[in-house]
Each structure stands twice: as C-alpha cells, then as structure tokens.
Amino acid sequence: MERKRILITGAAGFLGSHLCDRFVQEGFHVIGMDNLLTGSLRNIEHLFPLENFEFYFHDVTKFVHVPGKLDYILHFASPASPIDYLQKPIQTLKVGSLGTHNLLGLAKEKKARILVASTSEVYGDPEVHPQPEEYWGHVNPVGPRGVYDEAKRFMESITMAYHNFHGVETRIVRIFNTYGPRMRLNDGRALPAFMTQALTGQDLTVFGDGSQTRSFCYVSDLVEGIYRLLFSDYHLPMNIGNPDEISLLDFAKEILELTGSKQKIVFKPLPTDDPKQRRPDITKARTILGWEPKVSRREGLRLTLEYFKKHIDELHSPQNT
Known part of the structure; x- marks a missing residue:
C-alpha cells in the first residue's frame, strides 16, 4: 500500500521534530522542511537514514514547491520564544503571513489537508480565565509581543478564509506552553531558563513577583492531541494544553527542588505585556477528540531534566541553537 505523504514545516525545531518522529512511526512518508533560523538538524538527524523521511532546506516565506x-x-515554522521573536520580528511576521499563505496555496493545489500551529498568545494578556476558544483575546498589536501575537492571529484568519472561500480542509491548533527534550537551552522561556540557571549555578530569574501563571504540557501529550485533531472533522480553532496551572514562583521552586540546586530566586521587572494568566479550557479537546494530557508535570520535568543535563555543555559552544 502506498504511504500517505505529509509535509512538516519547522521540522528541525522542538515541536516539528517530535511530529516528524510520530508520523514516521505511523508509517507516513514525511517531508521535513526548515530554514534552520531557530531549528537544528541535530533534532532530526536520526531520521536521515530512513527511506520514508526526506528533508528540504527552505524558507517557507518564499514560494513552496x-x-x-x-x-x-x-505548518509549524515560526520563531516561538520571546528571545527569538524579539530579535527576529520581521521574520516572525513573514512566516505567519507569507509563509502561511504559501502553504495554504500548496494545500489548495495538492488538495491536501493542512493543520496550522497557532498559540495561546492569540489570547494576549487574557481578561477571561481559563481561556476557551470563543474568547477573542486582549492583545496589544503594537507592543513588543505583537509581532508574534498578531502573526498567529493573521494565520488563523487567512486559514479560515481559505477554508470558507476555497474549500481547503483546514485545522487550527492553539498550543499552550509545551516542554520536553529538544527544547533549546537558551531560548528564553521560563522552563529552559530555570533549568539552565539551576544546572549552571546561577540564581533563578523570576519576572515581576512571580504570581503570573502558566500551564505546562509535556510534548508527547501535545503531539497526541495534534495527531487526533488532524484526523478529526473539526475545522475551528482548538486548545491543546495542560490545564494544570502553576505560578512561575512556585515553578521556580519546583525546578530548584528537582535539580537539587541551592541557588536563590531573584526578581526582575515584568516584561511589557507579559500575560498574567495562562490556562487552557480543554473541554472541546476532551469531548471532540477524546484527548487529555497523561504525563504529570513531575514526570515530564524529570525526563526534560535528563535531556538538559546531557546538553548543558553546549551552552558554551557557538553552535548552541
């Protein structure tokens, strides 16, 4: 029987590489695509010898063939951490707009089903908690985070336009904070920052008073949710994340306990427009997909820490992305 063929953009990134693994394991012919702006070939080099995997070095903001x-x-190509999209604002906007447009055009031409990776950032600094898919968000379009937030909001809009106007089969996943092996150690997000600081003998940096909350989903749970959404009949945006909410101050304390670090917690000013609360309402994922997260935060953090310990020396290498 002929293998189904799937294109995964952002294939060398954290999430993209895990998705490549899953679809290779499921027997698909996987075409990975990445321009390596923030991804690393190390994440997918184990797939190169396989006959049902191929890799294209390409920037999806250019025509995709x-x-x-x-x-x-x-479509998982995009800078995804604050350190990346603050340093690469134009590329972030282009991949969310031009890149999404190119891939929707390809889906229309090939009559392929496309799933695009949106994010909880479409909710901005939310005034509704937890965040259901019907909430329209509270976003500052001209603030420093606007380049990422609005790129994802535009991505959702053009995806729905292609669905409604051209009849393209589309799926939209809104991803909440995800973690696990292959995260970049220096990508600026809370979990990599805390773990790296703890493992290198630095004090842990908490912004504001640490009362702001996040909800962390282990990568294998997220991949399962995305897999189910792709093959569902649901075309509207869907939250995939773990509703187990924790304050960043308590999370920093968890990391100190897990690593056995004796470092202190230091406080710095809260970045502009930093969301105060993050917790997904996953009612739709539970009822439509029969999905909910299975990996506890303690277990997920243990697995992630093993990865960080193996790769911590790379922080001092010039090839640390």
Whole structure:
C-alpha cells in the first residue's frame, strides 16, 4: 500500500521534530522542511537514514514547491520564544503571513489537508480565565509581543478564509506552553531558563513577583492531541494544553527542588505585556477528540531534566541553537 505523504514545516525545531518522529512511526512518508533560523538538524538527524523521511532546506516565506502528491501539511515554522521573536520580528511576521499563505496555496493545489500551529498568545494578556476558544483575546498589536501575537492571529484568519472561500480542509491548533527534550537551552522561556540557571549555578530569574501563571504540557501529550485533531472533522480553532496551572514562583521552586540546586530566586521587572494568566479550557479537546494530557508535570520535568543535563555543555559552544 502506498504511504500517505505529509509535509512538516519547522521540522528541525522542538515541536516539528517530535511530529516528524510520530508520523514516521505511523508509517507516513514525511517531508521535513526548515530554514534552520531557530531549528537544528541535530533534532532530526536520526531520521536521515530512513527511506520514508526526506528533508528540504527552505524558507517557507518564499514560494513552496513539493513534487508529487501531498496528503497533509503541518505548518509549524515560526520563531516561538520571546528571545527569538524579539530579535527576529520581521521574520516572525513573514512566516505567519507569507509563509502561511504559501502553504495554504500548496494545500489548495495538492488538495491536501493542512493543520496550522497557532498559540495561546492569540489570547494576549487574557481578561477571561481559563481561556476557551470563543474568547477573542486582549492583545496589544503594537507592543513588543505583537509581532508574534498578531502573526498567529493573521494565520488563523487567512486559514479560515481559505477554508470558507476555497474549500481547503483546514485545522487550527492553539498550543499552550509545551516542554520536553529538544527544547533549546537558551531560548528564553521560563522552563529552559530555570533549568539552565539551576544546572549552571546561577540564581533563578523570576519576572515581576512571580504570581503570573502558566500551564505546562509535556510534548508527547501535545503531539497526541495534534495527531487526533488532524484526523478529526473539526475545522475551528482548538486548545491543546495542560490545564494544570502553576505560578512561575512556585515553578521556580519546583525546578530548584528537582535539580537539587541551592541557588536563590531573584526578581526582575515584568516584561511589557507579559500575560498574567495562562490556562487552557480543554473541554472541546476532551469531548471532540477524546484527548487529555497523561504525563504529570513531575514526570515530564524529570525526563526534560535528563535531556538538559546531557546538553548543558553546549551552552558554551557557538553552535548552541
């Protein structure tokens, strides 16, 4: 039987690489695509010898061509951490707009189903808690985070336009904070920052008073949710995340306990427009997909710490992305 063919953009990134693994394991012919702006070939080099995996070095903001038939597209190309999108604001906006447009055009041409990776950042600094999919958000379009937030909001809009106007089969996942092996150690998000600081003998930096909350989902749970959403009949945005909410101050204390570090917690001013609360309402994922997270935060953090310990020396290497 002929393998189904799937294009995964952002394939060398944290989430993209885990998705490549999953679809290879499920028997798909996987075409990974990445321009390596923030991704690393190390994340997918174990797949290179396989006959059902191929890699294209390409920037999706340029015209995208894939020869042959294509059954599915997963669009996961984008800088995703504050340190990246604050340093690469134009690229972030372009991949969310031009990149999404190019891939929707490819999906239309190939008659492929496309799933695009949106984010909880479409909710901005939310005034509704927890955040259901019907909430429209509270976003500052001209603030420093606007380049990422609005890129994802535009991505959702153009995806719905292609669905409604051209009849393209589309899926939209709104991803909440996700963690696990292959996260970049220096990407600026809370978990990599805390773990790196703890493992290198630095004090842990908490912004504001640490009362702001996040909800952390282990990567294998997220991949399962995305897999189910792709093959569902649901075309409206869907939250995939773990509703187990924790304050960043308590989270920093958890990391200190887990690592056995004796470092202190130091406080710095809260960044502009930093969300005060993050917790997904996953009612739709539970009822429509039969999905909910299975990996506890303690277990997920243990697995992630093992990865960080193995790679901590790379922080001092110039090739640390």
